[in-house]
Amino acid sequence: MIDLKEILINSNYKKETGELINIANLAFKHWETYWTGFNSTYICEEILKEFENLNDFKFFVYGGFSSAQRSRIACFREDNFADKKSLISNFPAKGIKINGNFLFDNATQDDFRSLLIGNGVSETKVGDIWTIGDRGAQGIIDDLDIEYLNEKFFYLRDVKVKFSVVGLDELQIPTGRSKKLINTVEASTRLDSIASAGFRISRTKIIERIENGMLRLNGNKVNKPNINLKIGDKLQLENKGFIEILNLEITKRERWKVKLLRK
Structure with missing residues (x-):
């Protein structure tokens, strides 16, 4: 033992x-x-x-x-x-389809995850969740004790949704991202600055996502954009993959040369 x-x-x-x-x-x-x-x-x-x-x-x-x-x-x-x-x-999981009309009421990955958790699925039984345009979401959940969800209706805010438990082969799996090296020069090593450059999202939008708890630093949710990062730190953003900081180097003009690996 x-x-x-x-x-x-x-x-x-x-x-x-x-x-x-x-x-x-x-x-x-x-x-x-x-x-x-x-x-x-x-x-x-x-x-x-x-x-x-x-x-x-x-x-x-x-x-x-x-x-x-x-x-x-x-x-x-x-x-x-x-x-x-x-x-x-033999992977012990099933697919979950969450169908609803979100054309006028956008929902995020975390909204759908919270919906599952709020209806009896523990967090460690929920794998990836991804949105399907404005028609809802799909995802992966543990295959035990989930039949009570199948073909049932629930509400996410004011939107009525239907849960369907399906095989993994019936899901629209998100397209995988190939690894990509990113070299950039930034004014600081702040979380919002590097995340904006790495994920190719505006500073304003990345700060909004950070404050809403949609970004993880080394596996943990953070909500402060002014955290200074270091070599080896890994960022994960909902539906945008991962970024790893490979190198940080100060320049003569006191800016930061940043090398990232996005995957």
Whole structure:
């Protein structure tokens, strides 16, 4: 069995790390594959660094499609090999379609996520959610205890919506983004400045998104645009992917040369 206290002592994500330790113990005992709940893909990758020296286990991060921003971690014994194709085909999740007319009442990814949570789906059972124009949203949720949602009607503010539980192959999966290096020069290392340059969104709009809690810094929601960033920081913006800060360098004119990786 794994020593929980030893692994948790230096973890920045104790709850998520504790969950992974628990399923690793189950995988070791029962010789089966177990999955965590959904978390930010960034957090999944970060907590796995704590498990690099556990040679008895293998792990796999997946969220239903290759560029998912929220994922689950599969854990299985090293001597109970599970190949990638099998893990994907047996991924424990379903699709959810949320259909409604939002032409005159725009809704965000977080609005639809809150709607699911408000109707009995815990946060760790909800994967990616993405909007489908003004017709609602689609997403990925844990496949357990969700049939009560199927073909039911709910309200998001004043808009009546219908939930439909479907197979993952019935979803309109968002187009994956290829990795892209971005070089820019900014007046500061402030969150709003670098996020605006990296996500190609105006400063005003990025500040609005930050203040509304739509941007995550290193997996955590932030609502202050004046936070100074550092090399290695990762930003995640709803429906816009990830940005990682690769380099920051002050110039002779006291501006900042910034190198970013967007994916």
